Amino acid sequence: MELLEIIDRATDNLTHMIKDLIDLSRIQAGRLQVIKEPVDLGRVIRRVCGDATVLAPERRVSIDIAGDVPDRAPADPERFRQIIANLVNNANKHTPPGTPVAIQVLRAGDDVLVQVADQGPGIAPEHHDKIFDYFYRVPGPDDWNHRGVGLGLAICRGLVEGHGGRIWVDSRPGAGTRFSFTLPLSF
Ligand SMILES: Nc1ncnc2c1ncn2[C@@H]1O[C@H](COP(=O)(O)OP(=O)(O)OP(=O)(O)O)[C@@H](O)[C@H]1O
Numbered sequence: 001m002e003l004l005e006i007i008d009r010a011t012d013n014l015t016h017m018i019k020d021l022i023d024l025s026r027i028q029a030g031r032l033q034v035i036k037e038p039v040d041l042g043r044v045i046r047r048v049c050g051d052a053t054v055l056a057p058e059r060r061v062s063i064d065i066a067g068d069v070p071d072r073a074p075a076d077p078e079r080f081r082q083i084i085a086n087l088v089n090n091a092n093k094h095t096p097p098g099t100p101v102a103i104q105v106l107r108a109g110d111d112v113l114v115q116v117a118d119q120g121p122g123i124a125p126e127h128h129d130k131i132f133d134y135f136y137r138v139p140g141p142d143d144w145n146h147r148g149v150g151l152g153l154a155i156c157r158g159l160v161e162g163h164g165g166r167i168w169v170d171s172r173p174g175a176g177t178r179f180s181f182t183l184p185l186s187f
């Protein structure tokens with residue numbers, strides 16, 4: 001059973017990596033399809049966090065959705081799920097087990113603003129632009145996880161921009177990391 005579980009995890013990782021590579025090719029070819037429909041963002045976020053909890057049960061993830069966020073916002077549900085999953089997986093991978101993660105959904109004018117904040121090691125300012133590049137990983141020891149190829153954030157950027165939004169990071173070494181992205185409320 002133990003070996004089967006290892007194979008199961010390895011094939012999941014491979015599938016994930018192949019999907020990432022296909023998305024990367026689509027984004028680079030300008031052929032990423034974002035098909036918007038009214039989406040209950042909170043519901044998608046709760047589902048992603050439920051799945052993530054199975055992988056990292058000791059992690060506390062809080063979800064806070066402001067009262068003025070519409071019940072449904074224009075998004076491609078699968079693409080939105082991918083963005084959240086990438087950011088939550090990063091928090092799981094790049095911060096010590098047990099440190100909390102906070103997800104906030106706010107209204108910012110004509111946009112919805114989504115923020116994923118952790119209390120991990122943070123990212124030095126000189127890397128802030130580059131982490132959204134393909135295959136870029138911050139050099140140096142990574143105590144919690146050595147896996148990853150540096151595609152997650154580049155794909156997030158492609159998916160967010162495909163929605164007409166933008167994504168950025170606020171972070172300082174030792175002070176945690178907060179990723180923010182916007183989604184326009186118009187179709
Ligand atoms: N929450 C975070 N805290 C600290 N560093 C982070 C965080 N998220 C991302 N990083 C840094 O940014 C780099 C790029 O992230 P990205 O998601 O693109 O790649 P990855 O997580 O290394 O690999 P992949 O997502 O392809 O599995 C990471 O390698 C890591 O150094």
Ligand SMILES: [Mg+2]
Pocket residue numbers: 086089090148151152153
């Ligand atoms: Mg990642």
